[in-house]
Amino acid sequence: MYNKSINSFVTDIKTIRSDMSIDYVEVSPGFKFSNTGRRKGVKYFYISLNQMISVLEDINHNLPMFLAYQSYVEKDWRNLFSNYISDEIINALSTVQTLPLFNLINKVIYKSNNLTIPFSDKNIPLNQVYIETAIDYLKSQKADDSAYLNALSAGGNNSGIPISTPVITPVLVPNLNVIYYGAPGTGKSYKIKNRVGQSKQIRTVFHPDTQYSDFVGSLKPRTVINTSGDPTITYEFRPGPFTKAFIEAEKVKNSGDPVYLVIEEINRSSAAAVFGELFQLLDRKADGNSEYEIELSDPDMLEYINSQLPTPVTTLSLPSNLFLLATMNSSDQAVKPMDTAFKRRWSFEFIPIDYTKATLGQLLVPLPSGMLNIEWAVFAEMVNQRLQNFGVPEDRLLGHRFLSEIDLSTPEAATNSLCGKLFVYLWDDVLRHGRREVIFNTTDFSTFGTLVNGFKNNRSVFCTEFEEDLSSVVETKDPEVTVDDE
Structure with a gap:
């Protein structure tokens, strides 16, 4: 934005x-x-x-x-x-x-x-x-109407405020540190992409092995050729995504141009440990700058930062034009818990499932009576409804864009995406603890391999109740979509 x-x-x-x-x-x-x-x-x-x-x-x-x-x-x-x-x-x-x-x-x-x-x-x-x-x-950008009316009632020029000029409160930079969360496929990354637009951004993805030195930077060896033509090992500071974003923001902070540090999957690592001493910088004042400054414990990092800036710094604080945006999926089995102190320094925005924004595309689903041609949005909604009826949390449901345009580009691609992406998620993640019969026919298909093989051979792999749900909903929503007899 x-x-x-x-x-x-x-x-x-x-x-x-x-x-x-x-x-x-x-x-x-x-x-x-x-x-x-x-x-x-x-x-x-x-x-x-x-x-x-x-x-x-x-x-x-x-x-x-x-x-x-x-x-x-x-x-x-x-x-x-x-x-x-x-x-x-x-x-x-x-x-x-x-x-x-x-x-x-x-x-x-x-x-x-x-x-x-x-x-x-x-x-x-x-x-x-x-x-x-x-x-x-x-x-x-709206004016503070109450402040304007108060200014008028105070007597115009006698208050030092011209009557003809509305009093507009400064627009404070909103949502400086934001974590977007929700079910997989709800568009969390798209939300960030839309907000960032064409502004400068530095992106990174956290994973279980991400460390402070990866995020901030560290001394790393480099091979150079000396004057004698022989290779020599030297060490130089290699900046991580945080340091790169900080430098970019400092360079343009007087112009107010925003710089975004985007962190995908922030909870797949121990986020508080990755941030380390930078943790304290996440407290922001009303003007957007860090509430506190920190002394850098890494002199190599400070030396590198000052080599990139026109005006050297002695301490570190986040400028108001540096935004930290992150995504997380709390249903992911590989996530690490966030401590309360870390979470308190972020705003959390839940991205809901919205079927009106679902990926456009059709699925061919084999049923006992024939092949069913059903819209992805309808299918996803039916799966989610059944999961919710059995107490599955909202963040483990199917997002409206769980399958992409490429996934649904052809009937063959849609079939492969159902088996290799959606069924895997339901079978191994959502329903792995003895609940697979909520969606699937586990009597005839007791392993994932037999399930996929059956689906690709046009056999019905869903439980009877879900098959009935699918048929009845398609008939209700679109009378022209029917089950073809084989």
């Missing part, structure tokens, strides 16, 4: 080549935008920040109606605005200035998501993630 102020946001929008302009209005934050000016000269219009948020929320609430019209057709978009925009002023404006409003919405979505695809005045990038990211960004 975009991370600069609303002023910079509109300034950056103005760099998008277009026939219509947008400006930032200082009093009562909002957008001043124009038409193309091709008929009777350029005309300007205004929409406040709150109105813009309202428009995006209206689109989000009625997204299925808008998704079919991502290319601009005046009649279609005039009808959409008229039918679904709840703000009466904007609704009226849209009937006579449909294209300028469409163009404004288009640019807000484009820039708030840091998109890099070529921009087009008449093609809007619409999906739920893009819309929600734009809404979240605009909401983070």
Whole structure:
């Protein structure tokens, strides 16, 4: 997500080549935008920040109606605005200035998501993630209305605050240290990718053998050729992902450009041990900087950092533009427990299962009566429902993107993905302790090998109850999808 102020946001929008302009209005934050000016000269219009948020929320609430019209057709978009925009002023404006409003919405979505695809005045990038990211960004820029009203009631200029200027509280950098968690396949890494956008990032993956020296860096040998032409072993400090991210953030902290340190699978190692003395830096002040500074115990690390910075440092603290984002899956059998003190220094955001965002694709499932063609989203929901009925925790269910587009690209790929990815997860991880009969026919298929062989030979491998669930749900959701008799 975009991370600069609303002023910079509109300034950056103005760099998008277009026939219509947008400006930032200082009093009562909002957008001043124009038409193309091709008929009777350029005309300007205004929409406040709150109105813009309202428009995006209206689109989000009625997204299925808008998704079919991502290319601009005046009649279609005039009808959409008229039918679904709840703000009466904007609704009226849209009937006579449909294209300028469409163009404004288009640019807000484009820039708030840091998109890099070529921009087009008449093609809007619409999906739920893009819309929600734009809404979240605009909401983070809203004024403190109560402070403004208090300033007015205090007597205008007598209070030292001009009546014409709303008092806006500083926008504190939110969610500096965040761990995203949820069931496998819910899009935790995608959530981070969407937030980071095109900003500078350093990525790493924790694993059971990850140590402090891997994360921060250490002295390592290097072979060099001396003046005599002979190889010589020397030692130099090799920075780890943390040190690289810290240096990048320090270099640009005056500009406010964000730098992200992304840690995948943070709980697959002993995270507190990997962070070591850096643990204390995770406490942040309201301005985003570390609450405490630490003396580095590694002089080689300090020497390396100072060799990379224009201004040397003597202690270490995290700058406000350095964000730490991590993912974790608490259902993974290889995870290490996090102690309370470490967890307290992070914000945790649960990523729920959302079948409306599921990977598109079909599965061919053999049943006793024939081959069943079923959507992945429907199948995943049915598996999860059955697991939940038997008390399986939510973080061990199937995420809506547990199978990817590649996994479902062809019938053959889908079959292989079911056997080699989904069945393995259910058989070995979720249902391994005597509960496999919740999903599978363990009477006829007592080993995983026989299960896979049976499925690939078009034999029904599921328990009777689950087979009935699948057939009945498909008939309910899509009467045209049926079980073909062999």
